[in-house]
Amino acid sequence: MQTPANNPKNNPTSPSASNTSPDVLIVGAGLFGLTMAERIANLLGKKVLLIDKRTHIGGNCYSEFDAETGIECHKYGAHLFHTSDQQVWDYVNQFTTFTHYVHKVYITHYGEVYPMPINLGTINQFFHSAYTPDEARDLIKEQSETAPKAPTNLAEQGISLIGEPLFNAFIKNYTAKQWQTPAEELSPDIIKRLPVRYNYDNRYFNNTYEGLPTNGYEAWFQNMINSCGDKIEVRLGIDYFDDPEIQKLRDQGIMTIYTGPIDQFYDYRFGELKWRSIDLEKSVESVDDFQGCPVMNYADLDPKYTRIHEFKHFHPERAADTAYADTAYAADSGKTVIVREYSKTWHRGDEPYYPVNTADDRALLEKYQDLARSEQNIIFGGRLGEYAYYDMDKTIAAALAKFDELKERF
Ligand code: FAD
């Protein structure tokens, strides 16, 4: 089956290994590392060695085309691109086009399905009512009176945004499953990501631009590397901490951009930063359409999974695309791929996904960042290096800003 995944022009291949030493070593081929590599190679003409311990580029944004169905599956959890940052949008469009996909999510609560994020449709369905926007605002105002004026944690923030009944139905148990940390200990910022709307708009994101890379994430990232000619050498399956050749570069004090976990870099000497990890249980189902939407959240403690992703819904345009004619994107294919997402506390050896970011974590991070500031040739960046809950656009923006700040040093 010829899909964009096994089409050789879309497959990542490392440019041939060079004999000369690189000018810059980048640890981690996620979006932060890729963006830095592209800028350093294309704008400064420097030679970059980009390594990753995984066997692919793209970090957590990586996706692959499922061999049985030809459906593009996001290996580390669903990734939807959205941004209001014009600089980031212009930057990414140099390497890929985007589809017109608009993300919509639904949530099941006690056997009933509601639109998410909370909007007038959710409110009216939940209260079996027909409130106007102003009536709904008045109701939520009344129901949020128990929350303090300046919320200091997720529970207070959530109640102040949507009132206690909606918080208890749609946020409390979902958050408990997702973070395994009481909402009273979590940062209010986590819930501020979700819009609350007093109209029937149920777009998940509020951003100006939204879409998915037309030919998949891997093709996008490979284009970034290809745009640099032979300036970037990619080596995969290489761990910064235990590869002898990399060790030599470290000993030479080569300029390094490190996008792995900052506490691991210092061998956890002050202790571990807390992360949340996830388990993704993938299955091929013998139906055309499993759930009728890309993502279904589960608000209650039972079932234990937080959400189910159904990847074919991320690319509805592929159903009519002849390039996908013999894949399960085609109508009446009788196959679909779903992934159940379970959240879990991170332990060493698991993939670190989301920084838990309690007050203790922030104090610990400060200690590691003090050490990092004194490094001459190491720059820390990205989600793991900065211990930051960055969306893709924020990761790219952070890398572009870091490049501008440091380009003289390269
Ligand atoms: P990463 O993608 O984590 O890349 C870091 C890389 O460094 C990894 O490939 C890792 O293997 C490598 N590395 C680490 N240590 C070493 C070492 N010792 N040696 C060699 N290599 C090493 N953002 C959105 O905008 N929209 C979404 O829908 C979205 N969904 C998400 C869903 C989940 C489950 C998660 C976890 C994140 C989501 N994000 C989303 C955020 C997005 O994944 C990040 O913004 C982005 O991946 C950050 O890129 P990065 O380069 O900083 O980190």
Ligand code: UDP
């Ligand atoms: N959230 C919730 N119920 C939902 C969706 C989100 O309680 O149906 C809360 C939860 O605490 C989550 C946060 O809102 O961590 C941010 O949600 P988002 O979907 O942005 O999280 P992500 O996609 O990054 O996992």
